Amino acid sequence: MAQQPTAERPTSGQATEPAGAEPAAPMPSTEKGRDTRRRLMKAAAQLYEKGYANARITDITEAAGLSAGAFYRYFEDRQQLTRELLREMMDEMYVFIRSPFDETQPIRSVLESTRKYFEFYEAHRALLGVVVELSQTDAEVAQLWDAAKRAFNDRIVRSLERGIAAGQMRGDLDLALAAEMLRSMTEYYAFQRFVLNGSGLSDVPLEQATNAIAEIWISGMGLDREPATKRTAPSGA
Amino acid sequence: MAQQPTAERPTSGQATEPAGAEPAAPMPSTEKGRDTRRRLMKAAAQLYEKGYANARITDITEAAGLSAGAFYRYFEDRQQLTRELLREMMDEMYVFIRSPFDETQPIRSVLESTRKYFEFYEAHRALLGVVVELSQTDAEVAQLWDAAKRAFNDRIVRSLERGIAAGQMRGDLDLALAAEMLRSMTEYYAFQRFVLNGSGLSDVPLEQATNAIAEIWISGMGLDREPATKRTAPSGA
Amino acid sequence: MAQQPTAERPTSGQATEPAGAEPAAPMPSTEKGRDTRRRLMKAAAQLYEKGYANARITDITEAAGLSAGAFYRYFEDRQQLTRELLREMMDEMYVFIRSPFDETQPIRSVLESTRKYFEFYEAHRALLGVVVELSQTDAEVAQLWDAAKRAFNDRIVRSLERGIAAGQMRGDLDLALAAEMLRSMTEYYAFQRFVLNGSGLSDVPLEQATNAIAEIWISGMGLDREPATKRTAPSGA
Amino acid sequence: MAQQPTAERPTSGQATEPAGAEPAAPMPSTEKGRDTRRRLMKAAAQLYEKGYANARITDITEAAGLSAGAFYRYFEDRQQLTRELLREMMDEMYVFIRSPFDETQPIRSVLESTRKYFEFYEAHRALLGVVVELSQTDAEVAQLWDAAKRAFNDRIVRSLERGIAAGQMRGDLDLALAAEMLRSMTEYYAFQRFVLNGSGLSDVPLEQATNAIAEIWISGMGLDREPATKRTAPSGA
DNA sequence: TATGAATGAGTGTTCATTCAT
DNA sequence: GATGAATGAACACTCATTCAT
Numbered sequence: 001m002a003q004q005p006t007a008e009r010p011t012s013g014q015a016t017e018p019a020g021a022e023p024a025a026p027m028p029s030t031e032k033g034r035d036t037r038r039r040l041m042k043a044a045a046q047l048y049e050k051g052y053a054n055a056r057i058t059d060i061t062e063a064a065g066l067s068a069g070a071f072y073r074y075f076e077d078r079q080q081l082t083r084e085l086l087r088e089m090m091d092e093m094y095v096f097i098r099s100p101f102d103e104t105q106p107i108r109s110v111l112e113s114t115r116k117y118f119e120f121y122e123a124h125r126a127l128l129g130v131v132v133e134l135s136q137t138d139a140e141v142a143q144l145w146d147a148a149k150r151a152f153n154d155r156i157v158r159s160l161e162r163g164i165a166a167g168q169m170r171g172d173l174d175l176a177l178a179a180e181m182l183r184s185m186t187e188y189y190a191f192q193r194f195v196l197n198g199s200g201l202s203d204v205p206l207e208q209a210t211n212a213i214a215e216i217w218i219s220g221m222g223l224d225r226e227p228a229t230k231r232t233a234p235s236g237a
Numbered sequence: 238m239a240q241q242p243t244a245e246r247p248t249s250g251q252a253t254e255p256a257g258a259e260p261a262a263p264m265p266s267t268e269k270g271r272d273t274r275r276r277l278m279k280a281a282a283q284l285y286e287k288g289y290a291n292a293r294i295t296d297i298t299e300a301a302g303l304s305a306g307a308f309y310r311y312f313e314d315r316q317q318l319t320r321e322l323l324r325e326m327m328d329e330m331y332v333f334i335r336s337p338f339d340e341t342q343p344i345r346s347v348l349e350s351t352r353k354y355f356e357f358y359e360a361h362r363a364l365l366g367v368v369v370e371l372s373q374t375d376a377e378v379a380q381l382w383d384a385a386k387r388a389f390n391d392r393i394v395r396s397l398e399r400g401i402a403a404g405q406m407r408g409d410l411d412l413a414l415a416a417e418m419l420r421s422m423t424e425y426y427a428f429q430r431f432v433l434n435g436s437g438l439s440d441v442p443l444e445q446a447t448n449a450i451a452e453i454w455i456s457g458m459g460l461d462r463e464p465a466t467k468r469t470a471p472s473g474a
Numbered sequence: 475m476a477q478q479p480t481a482e483r484p485t486s487g488q489a490t491e492p493a494g495a496e497p498a499a500p501m502p503s504t505e506k507g508r509d510t511r512r513r514l515m516k517a518a519a520q521l522y523e524k525g526y527a528n529a530r531i532t533d534i535t536e537a538a539g540l541s542a543g544a545f546y547r548y549f550e551d552r553q554q555l556t557r558e559l560l561r562e563m564m565d566e567m568y569v570f571i572r573s574p575f576d577e578t579q580p581i582r583s584v585l586e587s588t589r590k591y592f593e594f595y596e597a598h599r600a601l602l603g604v605v606v607e608l609s610q611t612d613a614e615v616a617q618l619w620d621a622a623k624r625a626f627n628d629r630i631v632r633s634l635e636r637g638i639a640a641g642q643m644r645g646d647l648d649l650a651l652a653a654e655m656l657r658s659m660t661e662y663y664a665f666q667r668f669v670l671n672g673s674g675l676s677d678v679p680l681e682q683a684t685n686a687i688a689e690i691w692i693s694g695m696g697l698d699r700e701p702a703t704k705r706t707a708p709s710g711a
Numbered sequence: 712m713a714q715q716p717t718a719e720r721p722t723s724g725q726a727t728e729p730a731g732a733e734p735a736a737p738m739p740s741t742e743k744g745r746d747t748r749r750r751l752m753k754a755a756a757q758l759y760e761k762g763y764a765n766a767r768i769t770d771i772t773e774a775a776g777l778s779a780g781a782f783y784r785y786f787e788d789r790q791q792l793t794r795e796l797l798r799e800m801m802d803e804m805y806v807f808i809r810s811p812f813d814e815t816q817p818i819r820s821v822l823e824s825t826r827k828y829f830e831f832y833e834a835h836r837a838l839l840g841v842v843v844e845l846s847q848t849d850a851e852v853a854q855l856w857d858a859a860k861r862a863f864n865d866r867i868v869r870s871l872e873r874g875i876a877a878g879q880m881r882g883d884l885d886l887a888l889a890a891e892m893l894r895s896m897t898e899y900y901a902f903q904r905f906v907l908n909g910s911g912l913s914d915v916p917l918e919q920a921t922n923a924i925a926e927i928w929i930s931g932m933g934l935d936r937e938p939a940t941k942r943t944a945p946s947g948a
Numbered sequence: 949t950a951t952g953a954a955t956g957a958g959t960g961t962t963c964a965t966t967c968a969t
Numbered sequence: 970g971a972t973g974a975a976t977g978a979a980c981a982c983t984c985a986t987t988c989a990t
Contacts, residue, residue, distance in 0.1 A: 543951060
């Protein structure tokens with residue numbers, strides 16, 4: 001019951017759409033048209049740096065070097081553009097972050113993933129800020145995000161399950177739950193650092209923070225820092 | 238008492254106004270006036286449940302049973318009201334969450350704090366959602382929140398330092414940094430669960446999640462689970 | 475036909491009153507009441523320095539040390555107060571400016587009158603600015619002012635007629651018309667100097683300007699600088 | 712050409728903005744746009760007949776056959792439109808009034824200028840009323856007007872200086888000062904007659920008033936009425 | 949007599965969206 | 970495909986005025 005990402009549809013004013021399949025403006029047929037469409041998305045993504053709420057449609061078209069009316073040849077409204085932008089970004093993210101988990105070097109594996117995560121987050125901080133800004137009020141964005149997070153969680157759990165199989169992990173732990181928590185920690189640190197410009201955080205180099213995070217992952221997961229197999233039986237297993 | 242969460246600490250990033258004590262409309266002189274003012278704040282806090290952006294001023298006055306113009310007798314604009322609301326909430330939070338840290342029962346202490354935190358977060362989820370929604374674009378809110386988070390961090394660190402003194406903590410740890418991470422984890426879990434209605438989270442009872450979080454705190458901090466026994470009987474077990 | 479001071483009644487919005495005898499709020503019966511009323515008028519007169527349009531009723535009451543509601547115990551609205559203020563001022567002016575015209579010393583007489591006029595104008599520049607500001611749109615003020623100007627003209631003409639009788643004035647002159655023009659000159663100089671802070675005027679000492687004005691009066695009226703009687707027949711006439 | 716009436720001359724008194732070229736909404740690129748802009752200005756100019764304060768923005772757009780929002784495509788606010796209107800009018804005025812000063816026929820020259828002045832004033836009385844209404848409170852308008860008046864004064868003085876060279880003028884006169892006074896007289900007469908509908912003035916035909924004014928200019932300047940005869944026959948009369 | 953809370957009509961301004969060219 | 974003029978609903982905010990205390 002806790003999960004209701006589609007609940008909470010705003011009542012008054014600028015409400016969100018009924019969440020059907022994106023209809024309206026079809027993909028432009030010409031090459032030029034598709035290019036213009038891209039330019040609009042790019043312009044929007046950049047402007048979102050200053051907050052979704054602060055980017056008017058005319059700001060977007062202007063940044064794209066177009067007139068106001070042009071927008072509607074390509075998008076129904078700003079929300080459609082935004083959702084598309086976010087969907088794309090989340091897909092990229094899922095692909096980009098992937099890094100093989102080497103059970104023999106858990107800490108190095110975690111560090112690697114975390115670094116990649118931060119790298120992506122920083123590069124896309126404008127859009128990731130939008131996700132947070134909109135998720136409370138836009139049901140579709142909330143749903144998009146929910147799905148993305150679950151996919152991440154699942155992948156993490158799958159990775160870690162191999163670790164369990166290898167016997168390096170605390171058995172008394174609800175694995176999925178811990179992954180959720182630790183992923184939350186990482187994500188929120190990135191949000192605070194890259195989107196909120198360090199609000200509430202101590203001013204340390206990113207590398208140091210990354211290390212601290214990795215430590216907590218390791219200890220939280222109950223992984224040994226240098227796996228038992230290696231330590232006790234360098235040859236065996 | 239030394240830690241005032243609302244203390245004016247300069248934040249990083251996009252600074253703006255000097256943010257002194259809100260001047261504008263002074264406190265109403267009559268009891269009735271003060272009551273009306275309260276009513277407006279209460280009404281706003283409730284409406285914010287559906288998103289800050291969706292609560293118009295007339296919605297607020299209407300919910301408070303007043304005409305539109307009345308608002309401006311008490312507040313300069315919606316932002317002033319909101320800031321005041323948030324400041325108040327953060328102050329309350331700081332007081333409410335406090336719970337003595339018993340070094341002999343670290344896990345129980347962490348559990349207790351976490352439970353209280355969640356209790357408060359859930360009760361004030363509308364405003365806490367506003368904080369997140371606004372922090373990206375409203376520099377004053379960002380500053381308020383920054384200060385509040387730092388105050389929390391400091392208090393946590395102070396609590397834990399006693400643990401260190403007693404020798405129960407990993408020495409190789411950057412204490413403040415770890416506290417920051419773990420606090421982030423807890424905060425974000427609450428945000429996802431109470432504000433985003435569980436978006437991205439598995440559907441477990443709150444108590445179970447709280448336990449998982451506490452485990453991670455303990456292991457992340459390098460605290461022994463039952464230090465008391467250890468301390469009095471270093472050889473035993 | 476040129477004279478239509480009561481024409482031009484504004485149509486939309488904040489129109490003027492139907493120009494009846496000031497009804498409503500009667501003179502307060504107590505001493506204290508009358509004093510408060512005075513205070514309001516004084517406060518208004520002062521605030522009008524920054525323009526009639528910029529003085530809100532609450533500004534006036536505040537300046538008088540009263541609450542907003544108090545205003546309406548003493549005046550129907552701001553226009554009533556203003557009209558009363560203007561009427562009073564014009565009456566004072568008429569009395570204050572009076573100075574005997576000595577036919578044997580026309581230039582000295584003109585100088586004297588002009589000096590007094592300027593003295594009064596400067597002291598009451600706030601209200602005299604209001605007269606100009608309102609005359610275009612407030613028919614009652616226009617009428618008040620029209621009457622005041624005519625009274626002045628008449629008195630000037632009467633003074634000068636004695637000069638004519640003494641044979642010192644150009645016969646080919648329409649006396650009333652010339653007086654009108656010269657009075658206009660003086661009035662407008664004062665307006666520009668005291669109300670518009672010298673807009674469009676060269677920056678000379680008031681005394682010098684006064685002299686220049688007197689010269690023009692004298693020459694414009696065709697008065698000898700030292701009257702013929704004195705010059706040719708010091709004893710006679 | 713040296714005298715630009717709109718030249719940025721620092722005014723005295725309550726200075727405000729730098730008053731550079733109005734940026735804001737740029738000139739519309741299409742013919743239709745420019746036409747609409749013109750229509751708005753024309754509509755405003757007409758409505759100002761009933762007083763600046765009584766012309767709301769919707770009145771203006773309505774009179775121009777447009778919706779309310781259209782206004783802001785062309786102007787920042789009513790003040791910008793008004794300033795532009797006034798600037799334009801003052802420039803036109805400066806050009807229109809020009810009439811060659813014939814030293815051999817001073818009175819005819821003065822009459823001619825005065826007639827033209829009145830003609831222009833009457834045709835633009837709505838805007839000229841606005842100038843007076845606003846100059847007290849709008850620093851930019853005050854500055855505009857100040858500059859325009861100075862340009863006029865300067866031109867008058869230059870005209871008259873030729874008279875001096877020919878020896879027809881009172882030497883004891885501060886020329887610029889007298890010009891200022893006489894210009895004030897003429898301007899104020901026009902204001903009273905055309906804007907205030909004759910308030911305070913006797914009801915004479917315009918031609919008669921014009922003659923009286925010219926007489927005063929001539930005598931005030933110390934110009935002979937028929938200098939030509941005098942000049943060629945210095946001994947005569 | 950005075951207070952100040954409350955009203956509500958009025959107005960300026962913004963901005964997504966449509967549409968003729 | 971693109972323009973930019975035009976719309977109009979939405980909203981914030983002001984201020985004279987009323988009224989219970």
